[in-house]
Amino acid sequence: MTRASLPPLPGVGFKPEHFAAIRQDASEIGFFEVHAENYMGAGGLPHVQLAAIRADHALSVHGVGLSIGGARGLDADHLARVKRLCDRYEPESFSEHLAWSSHGAEYLNDLLPLPYTDETLRLVCDHVDQVQAVLGRRMLLENPATYLRFAQSTIPETEFLAEVARRTGCGLLLDVNNVFVSCTNHGSDPRAWLAAFPLHLVGEVHLGGHDAEELPSGPLLIDSHGAAVADPVWALFAEVIERAGPLPTLVEWDNDLPDWPVLATEAARAGEMLAKGGTGLARAS
Numbered sequence: 001m002t003r004a005s006l007p008p009l010p011g012v013g014f015k016p017e018h019f020a021a022i023r024q025d026a027s028e029i030g031f032f033e034v035h036a037e038n039y040m041g042a043g044g045l046p047h048v049q050l051a052a053i054r055a056d057h058a059l060s061v062h063g064v065g066l067s068i069g070g071a072r073g074l075d076a077d078h079l080a081r082v083k084r085l086c087d088r089y090e091p092e093s094f095s096e097h098l099a100w101s102s103h104g105a106e107y108l109n110d111l112l113p114l115p116y117t118d119e120t121l122r123l124v125c126d127h128v129d130q131v132q133a134v135l136g137r138r139m140l141l142e143n144p145a146t147y148l149r150f151a152q153s154t155i156p157e158t159e160f161l162a163e164v165a166r167r168t169g170c171g172l173l174l175d176v177n178n179v180f181v182s183c184t185n186h187g188s189d190p191r192a193w194l195a196a197f198p199l200h201l202v203g204e205v206h207l208g209g210h211d212a213e214e215l216p217s218g219p220l221l222i223d224s225h226g227a228a229v230a231d232p233v234w235a236l237f238a239e240v241i242e243r244a245g246p247l248p249t250l251v252e253w254d255n256d257l258p259d260w261p262v263l264a265t266e267a268a269r270a271g272e273m274l275a276k277g278g279t280g281l282a283r284a285s
Contacts, residue, residue: 001169002137004092006031006058006204006248010271012263013252019049021260028268031058031092033250037065040081050089059091060204060250066096068127068141069114079134086135093204093248095140095173096131098124098161115150116160128168140203141165142173145181145210145223157182158196171203176237177229177252181210181221190236199244207237207270208252226255228266237270241278249274 009030014022022029032053039046053059063082066074086094099112114120131139141164143157155163165172174197183190209227213220229237229251241247251266 001132004090004137006060006092008246008248008274010267010274011058011060011248011250012267013250013254014050014053015254015257016046016049017257018260018263019053022053026057026264028264028271029057030271031060031248031250033060033062033252036061036063036082036085036094039085054089059089060093060095060248061086061089061091063094063096066127066131067099068096068131069099069112069120069124070127071123074127074130079131082131083135086137093140094135094137095142095204097142097144098164099144113144113146113148113150116153116155116157118154121155121160121163124164125167128164128170132168132170138169138171138203140171140173142175142206143178143182143197145175145178145221147185147220147222149186156196158193158198162198162201165198165201172198172201173204173206174199174202174240174247175206175208176240177206177208177210177233178223180230180233180236181223184219184221187218191239194236194240199240202244202247205237205240205247205249206252207233207249207266224255225252227253228262229269234269234273238273238278241273245277246274 007030011031011033012029014032014034034050039050065078128139128141141161143161161172164170179190179193183193207229208225209229211222211224213222249270251270253263
């Protein structure tokens with residue numbers, strides 16, 4: 001099973017709107033990430049651009065449609081398309097979400113949460129094993145942003161993720177913004193969550209922006225990927241790097257896309273923190 005890895009540098013999600021600017025200067029970007037589902041066609045401009053990006057940069061392929069937590073099993077055709085994409089570009093990393101997004105033939109265009117139970121654990125492990133066997137490569141599993149908790153959950157999220165990794169040999173993708181969003185929404189401490197998380201299994205870190213909606217019960221944070229990384233998320237990221245050392249770190253910005261210099265500046269800030277071990281560069285939360 002292939003175990004390639006990304007460089008411990010800042011990366012960004014590739015967007016076609018930025019292609020020309022990237023070709024002029026992306027010297028400070030360590031890798032690019034694309035969503036697998038955007039490149040499942042056989043050819044055309046998307047693949048022309050991606051091939052040019054891949055020729056000069058490390059690549060992460062991030063899946064959003066495998067529905068790893070789906071009760072009906074994986075879509076074999078979808079998984080085969082992911083394999084063709086990975087075989088074509090040989091990315092340093094492939095990742096997916098700890099979530100479900102389809103029911104039978106219906107795709108819900110969302111990443112929905114799971115109850116953390118022994119039954120769900122067995123299901124997720126079976127699906128991760130299947131993905132890794134078909135792709136012939138180790139995958140990373142991402143912690144979700146959640147807005148509710150299941151009463152039937154019996155396993156803490158950090159323990160659930162660690163056990164999936166132990167049973168399957170997969171790595172983990174640590175989304176720091178998702179940690180902050182989920183813990184804020186549930187009234188828990190993100191630093192305690194990170195203290196329980198197995199950082200030695202992390203193959204990639206995600207940073208991103210979020211939106212807030214004021215409710216009578218308090219703020220509800222939404223993982224929007226449509227804004228700059230918030231100061232408390234930078235602070236948590238600094239603590240992660242201080243503990244774990246430099247890790248491949250992606251700045252996600254998928255909606256309300258800014259001009260390339262704005263995104264490049266966010267990546268540069270992540271790069272400074274990686275180079276200095278996280279110390280002294282995160283603003284107070």
